[in-house]
Amino acid sequence: MKKIILPVAFLIAATTLQAQEGPAGTDAIVQVFAANDLGMHCVDREYSVYSILPPFNVVHAQAVWRRPGQMPMVLDDTHVHLTYNAVKDLHRSRNSASAAKTDFWQNSLALFGMQLAPGEGLTGLYMPNDAPTIGPQPIAWSDTHGIFEAFGIPIYPIDDNGNENNYPLMKMSVVHNNSGKVLSSQHVVLPVSSETDCQNCHATGGIAADDPGIPWSQETDLEIQTKRNVLKIHDWHQSTDLEASQPVLCASCHYSAALDLEGTGPTGDQLLNPTMSATMHGFHGALTDANGNPIFSSGANANDSCYQCHPGQDTQCHRGAMADGGMKCFDCHGDMNAVGGNRTPWADLPKCQSCHTGDVQNHLNGNDLEFAADGIRLQKAWRIGDTSATAIEAPNSRFKENADTLYRFSKGHGGMTCIACHGSPHAIWPVTPEYTNDNVAAYEVQGHTGTVIECNTCHTTDLGLSMNGPHGMHPVGQSYFLNDHSQIADNNLAQCRKCHGNDLRGTVLSRAAVDRRLWDNRQNKWRNFTKGEQVACNKCHKMP
Numbered sequence: 001m002k003k004i005i006l007p008v009a010f011l012i013a014a015t016t017l018q019a020q021e022g023p024a025g026t027d028a029i030v031q032v033f034a035a036n037d038l039g040m041h042c043v044d045r046e047y048s049v050y051s052i053l054p055p056f057n058v059v060h061a062q063a064v065w066r067r068p069g070q071m072p073m074v075l076d077d078t079h080v081h082l083t084y085n086a087v088k089d090l091h092r093s094r095n096s097a098s099a100a101k102t103d104f105w106q107n108s109l110a111l112f113g114m115q116l117a118p119g120e121g122l123t124g125l126y127m128p129n130d131a132p133t134i135g136p137q138p139i140a141w142s143d144t145h146g147i148f149e150a151f152g153i154p155i156y157p158i159d160d161n162g163n164e165n166n167y168p169l170m171k172m173s174v175v176h177n178n179s180g181k182v183l184s185s186q187h188v189v190l191p192v193s194s195e196t197d198c199q200n201c202h203a204t205g206g207i208a209a210d211d212p213g214i215p216w217s218q219e220t221d222l223e224i225q226t227k228r229n230v231l232k233i234h235d236w237h238q239s240t241d242l243e244a245s246q247p248v249l250c251a252s253c254h255y256s257a258a259l260d261l262e263g264t265g266p267t268g269d270q271l272l273n274p275t276m277s278a279t280m281h282g283f284h285g286a287l288t289d290a291n292g293n294p295i296f297s298s299g300a301n302a303n304d305s306c307y308q309c310h311p312g313q314d315t316q317c318h319r320g321a322m323a324d325g326g327m328k329c330f331d332c333h334g335d336m337n338a339v340g341g342n343r344t345p346w347a348d349l350p351k352c353q354s355c356h357t358g359d360v361q362n363h364l365n366g367n368d369l370e371f372a373a374d375g376i377r378l379q380k381a382w383r384i385g386d387t388s389a390t391a392i393e394a395p396n397s398r399f400k401e402n403a404d405t406l407y408r409f410s411k412g413h414g415g416m417t418c419i420a421c422h423g424s425p426h427a428i429w430p431v432t433p434e435y436t437n438d439n440v441a442a443y444e445v446q447g448h449t450g451t452v453i454e455c456n457t458c459h460t461t462d463l464g465l466s467m468n469g470p471h472g473m474h475p476v477g478q479s480y481f482l483n484d485h486s487q488i489a490d491n492n493l494a495q496c497r498k499c500h501g502n503d504l505r506g507t508v509l510s511r512a513a514v515d516r517r518l519w520d521n522r523q524n525k526w527r528n529f530t531k532g533e534q535v536a537c538n539k540c541h542k543m544p
Helices: 104-112 222-238 268-272 276-285 329-333 418-422 438-447 479-484 488-493 491-500
Strands: 030-036 057-065 073-076 080-086 137-142 145-151 171-175 183-187 516-520 526-528
Touching: 030 171, 030 418, 030 438, 057 080, 057 171, 057 183, 057 418, 080 145, 183 438, 222 488, 479 516, 488 491
Parallel strands: none
Antiparallel strands: 030 057, 057 073, 057 145, 080 137, 080 171, 137 145, 171 183, 516 526
């Protein structure tokens, strides 16, 4: 059966399904869009004692055919395929192999019941230089999600020179099926960190390893010492025999959706125990010290709670636009008790519309909402006083994900994934500092960092005066719209006010994404807009 796919029309609403066309020859102009699915993947530092997470990275990718004189089209695997390969970043760091950098493969059979070849991941993917055929590795097409998906690249955060690099680059290339010609490529971060440990509390002598009745580990390797202490305290309180069962896969008893690759749900011993999230967040979140004070207090700084275990003290798991805007882990997820409460891990997550609840004229209001300084967006994804930190569902659909679909799988403008234009969760563009590996992908497709907003990234035709762009936008950065937009303003000024403000003097929703110089042919002069400037009507003429 021949695949069908939506064309990348400038209209948000789909028109008619059509058979997948092929690029007209091997000289076709194709643009790659790719992003990591989470913004950070964690791995264990060692696997001989127990494992929480294996080397497993995921990239979502799309290929857009920029058809001259026509609307662009998102391609499936009918005529092209995608590959990934290691490349050097701006600091000459390259990560092409994993087999010799970790003991995962010596313990994979005991942990996961899989006898993997050195360098082989749980889904059969390899790092490029570990693979049986060294070089670019294939990215499979996912019929489930309608994208190309590299699901399970076994990358480890050590580069080929033995140095730690948590943000290595991979080259994602689109290849013409018949000719084998590489049509285009994009360089994308595969973020990975082994800064997931229990040493701050469970190292011998720590707050969770000081009971004189337990023979705490004296292992000189601090990571192994800490992990063995975790097994000891688990055996002591739960009457298990984990210390004698090393290596232990924690998820074998405590269900983790992150390791449920087939999506079958909990089975066996997992049905008898709380989930991994409930165990880690709920149990630890309820702990108190000798004076009865919470060890991880509600609303504490992330350094004193989330980053005690998750990447953050060194690796910046949470980075990008929201981090720069002052938002913390709690503002989206709630505290540890909320995360470990009555939630479905990896499914009940904060949503875009939880903070981006609408535009200037139609957004949520209320005393139980914590607003950002602009008074439009929220600074917290849940209502004040809600101890469960349930994500807000805004009725305005302007910034909503697809129904019952997570951000990383949602699609919007012409079938493009949200992450293709906005970046990975936890690392929404732009990422600080500007010249960092995270920003390379945005620079490559549009010439600057931040949300992919330039229409000519995909479009080769004049888009006219349409207001049917992403999120109901008009074309940006184009002089013809500057000169002719009065046709829209005269007929529907309320449409302009949704982003430019009720007074039309600009808001956070009308900021210039980059320095621009546009020609005003009405007054025969250049109009200069600085990055971040809130574009107002009186920039060029009198107020309406």
